[in-house]
Amino acid sequence: MARPISPFPFPPFPCAISPCPRLPLTSEKGISVLLELLLTAAVGMAMGQTMDLLWGRFYTGEEVLVALYRCAACRAPIAPVYALPFAAGILWAEGACPQCGEALPARSVILPSASAVLFLVAYAAFDGNVGAALAGGFFATIFLTLAFTDLETGLLPNRIVYPGILIAVALCWAWPSTSVLAIFAGGGVAVLIAAAILLLSRFFGPEAFGLGDVKMIVLMGFVLGVPAVIIAVFIGTIAAGLGAGILLLTRLRTRSDYIPHGPFLALGAVIALFLAA
Numbered sequence: 440m441a442r443p444i445s446p447f448p449f450p451p452f453p454c455a456i457s458p459c460p461r462l463p464l465t466s467e468k469g470i471s472v473l474l475e476l477l478l479t480a481a482v483g484m485a486m487g488q489t490m491d492l493l494w495g496r497f498y499t500g501e502e503v504l505v506a507l508y509r510c511a512a513c514r515a516p517i518a519p520v521y522a523l524p525f526a527a528g529i530l531w532a533e534g535a536c537p538q539c540g541e542a543l544p545a546r547s548v549i550l551p552s553a554s555a556v557l558f559l560v561a562y563a564a565f566d567g568n569v570g571a572a573l574a575g576g577f578f579a580t581i582f583l584t585l586a587f588t589d590l591e592t593g594l595l596p597n598r599i600v601y602p603g604i605l606i607a608v609a610l611c612w613a614w615p616s617t618s619v620l621a622i623f624a625g626g627g628v629a630v631l632i633a634a635a636i637l638l639l640s641r642f643f644g645p646e647a648f649g650l651g652d653v654k655m656i657v658l659m660g661f662v663l664g665v666p667a668v669i670i671a672v673f674i675g676t677i678a679a680g681l682g683a684g685i686l687l688l689t690r691l692r693t694r695s696d697y698i699p700h701g702p703f704l705a706l707g708a709v710i711a712l713f714l715a716a
C-alpha cells in the first residue's frame with residue numbers, strides 16, 4: 440500500500456517504525472509498562488507500610504505475636520482502615536492518636552512513600568525487569584528501615600538483619616546484574632571488611648563502630664555481591680565522614696556524641712544496588 444504523503448518532516452502516522460517510538464503509551468508495550476509501574480509502586484508502598492506497622496516488634500524484648508496496633512504509645516488494637524498507608528495521617532485529628540493523644544511519627548508517612556519511590560527507582564535501574572525491581576525495592580526498603588531504626592534508637596535490630604541475610608542468600612540467583620558466585624564472594628568480603636573496620640575502630644573508642652554495623656555490612660555483602668559491596672561501604676564511609684564533619688562544624692554534635700553509621704551505610708548500599716543494576 441502506498442504511504443500517504445505527509446507535510447511534516449517526520450514519518451507519517453501510522454509511522455513506518457514498529458512499534459512507533461513516538462507513541463509509547465498508546466502501544467501495548469506502553470500500557471504494560473504503566474501497569475508494571477503501578478504494581479511496583481503499590482508493592483513498595485505496602486512494604487513500607489508493613490515495616491512501619493511492625494516497627495515495635497523489630498526490637499528484641501518486644502513480643503512478636505501481638506495484635507496489630509497503629510499507636511505505639513497506647514497500642515490500642517488497630518481499626519482495619521489504619522492498615523492502609525497514610526490513613527492515620529489523614530483521619531487522625533491533628534495527626535494525634537484518638538485514644539491517647541500521641542502524635543503519629545513522621546516515619547509513618549515517610550516509610551510508605553519513600554519505599555514506593557525506591558521500588559520505582561529499582562524498576563528503572565533494572566530496566567523494567569519486574570522480578571529484579573521487586574527484589575531491589577525490597578532490599579532498598581530494608582536498608583531504609585535500618586537507617587530509621589538507627590536514627591531513632593541507635594540500633595540495627597537483629598530481627599531485621601538476620602532474616603534479611605537469609606532472604607538475600609535465598610534470592611542470590613535472582614539478580615540479572617550479578618552471579619551467585621559474586622554474591623557469596625560479597626558475603627565473604629563483607630565479613631573481612633567489617634572485621635577490619637571493627638579492629639581499626641578500637642582506636643577511636645568502643646562506641647565508634649558497633650556490632651550492629653558489622654552485621655549490616657554482612658547483609659550488604661549478601662545483597663550486593665562483589666564488587667558492589669566494596670563501593671557501598673566506600674560511599675557509606677565517605678558519607679559518614681562528611682556527615683560527622685558537618686555535624687561537628689555546625690556544633691549540632693560534639694566529639695563525644697554517638698553518630699549512627701546505619702543511615703550512611705544504607706545510603707551507600709542503595710546507591711551501589713542501583714548503580715550495579
Ligand SMILES: [Zn+2]
Pocket residue numbers: 510511512513514515536537538539540541
Ligand atoms: Zn495512642
